[in-house]
Amino acid sequence: MNKLFLACALLGISLAGCKKENVDPGGTGTEAVSNEWWAMLTDASGDDVFHLGHFAIATYNTASARDSIWVDDIKHGWGMKGKVGVDLQALTFGSPTGGSKNAYFNPVAPTAFPERVTITAGKVLPRAGRSRTGNVTDSIYMEVEFSDDPGTKYLLSGHARTAFAEDEY
Structure with missing residues (x-):
């Protein structure tokens, strides 16, 4: 009986000592773009x-x-995934000199996706x-x-996804 009492007492003390905190994890450093x-x-x-x-693309933080x-471009367009420098004050971004290595490029099947992609004049x-329905977005x-x-420059432009069903393409 003493062991049961001791076990219940320890459990009660352990539970009473626990305090749940709601920690705000914050956003990423590149949240603005x-x-x-x-x-x-x-x-x-x-x-x-x-x-x-219109097709889906994404911009997101790196390590x-x-x-x-x-x-x-999530392989929806040309098949590109490039790491680019960003200026968070100006909301601009672009590739380093010589372009960015395309993360989708596969040297075993080199014709599937380009090896490099050069992004210039990037801006949010x-x-x-x-x-699609006229909601204001970035x-x-x-x-x-x-x-x-x-030698051929393409323009990739669009608007932020709202996640409203009526705005999906």
Whole structure:
């Protein structure tokens, strides 16, 4: 009986000593430029390159935290995922000289995705976009050049994903 009493007492003391804290984990260092986007890839004449209309892309933090982001078309467009430098004050981003290594490139099947992608003039424009139904969102713009089509600059632009069903493409 004493062992049962002792066990219950220890359990009671242990539970009484526990205090649940709601800790706010915060956001990422690149939260201002990180998002899911609906974008179109167009050529210099403004024509939709893949005739897809809007497709999903994403921008998100890297392990470097505040100095770079991933720009990822999630293999919906050309097949690019490049790490680019970011200026969080200006909300701009771009590839280093020589472009970024494409994380989707596979040297075993080199024709599937380009080896490098160069992103220039990348910018997030707060509240400058409109969703499919007209909701105000952020806008994204960048010029893109792929190593398998050197010399040709494409425009990748669009607006932030709202996650409202009526705004999905």
